[in-house]
Each structure stands twice: as structure tokens, then as C-alpha cells.
Amino acid sequence: MAELYSKSRTKWACRRGMLELDVLLGPFVDDAYDALSESDKLVFQRLLAEEDPDLFAWFMGHKTCSDAELNTMVKLILDRVRV
Template identity: 35%
Template sequence: MTGTTRSSADLDPRRRRILVRAWRRGIREMDLVIGGFADAEIADLGDAELDQLEELMAEEDADIFRWVTGEAETPERLRTALFDRMRAYVPDFEPQQNTSQGPASKS
């Protein structure tokens, strides 16, 4: 997985901006967690949740990494349902396979 798998064509400017920032974190692990979460959820987040996501993304990646992994306690102000959903998000590291052609035949 090298980046977003989601088109931003159907998103408003704020969601597009957040999606780009979610995939350009600086620490690859945070790209995958925050970016993957944003791919999956961005279209359905309400304004308050977008505010929470932007507040979280303003933090240092190393801190977010420690909070997501449980290495450090998450600050009270960031302990939200949105953070819990993001923390529980597990990126799909398996490449998509084209199954429409069926198994390859051997000659």
C-alpha cells in the first residue's frame, strides 16, 4: 500500500484537504493508520468529527504513534470515539488480487 486508494472527486474541499494531510504525515506508520482510516471514513464524518481529526493531526506523529500503540497515555482532550475508531482501524496490507479471471491455468 503506497497511499490513498480512495478518489477524492466526491469530497468537499475540507475533506479533500484532510485526506491529503492524512496520507502525508511524515512517519509511514501514521500514513497507513491515519490515511487508511481517512480513506475508509472521511465521507461519513460529521463536522465535529472532522474537527477532532484535524485537532489530532495537528499533533506530532511520534506522539500519535505512541498513543495509537498504547505506549503512552492519550491526552484527555483527544480521547474521543473518533480516536478509538482510528486506533482500532487495521490497515489492509494484502494487495488486491484480480479474482475475476479465476485461477491461472498451467500448460
């Protein structure tokens, strides 16, 4: 099993090249990361390994991620933002 990154390292990985992604990912780590299960934290880290243009397209609704786990994480993040 992959080793989980520390929260601070995960927060650092949320710093992207696009402001739109920064304002979604950083606050999610601050507010919701600790409540995720270990498996969901691994999915979130997999999400962070994706390319910025793909993340942007998924979060903006231009495309749907074909990976079901990543797609569920995208929806979870968007739901947290809309609250």
C-alpha cells in the first residue's frame, strides 16, 4: 500500500499552476482532509498526481473523469465548495 503523505505535504501538492484549482484544493485539505478515510486520502493523492488541464476540465464540468474513484473525489470536493 502506498504511504500517505503528511497533511502539510498534501497541502503543498495542492498548490497548482491555476488559481481555479488552488481555490478548490487548498481549502478542501484545510476543511475536509482529516475526515477522509485512509483509502479516500489515497484517492485524493492520486487525484493530485493528475495533470492540471485534466483537473480543470473535471472540476469545471467540461469533461468527466473515466476513473470512478477520482470522479467521486471530484464530486466530493465540488459538493464541499457548494456548501
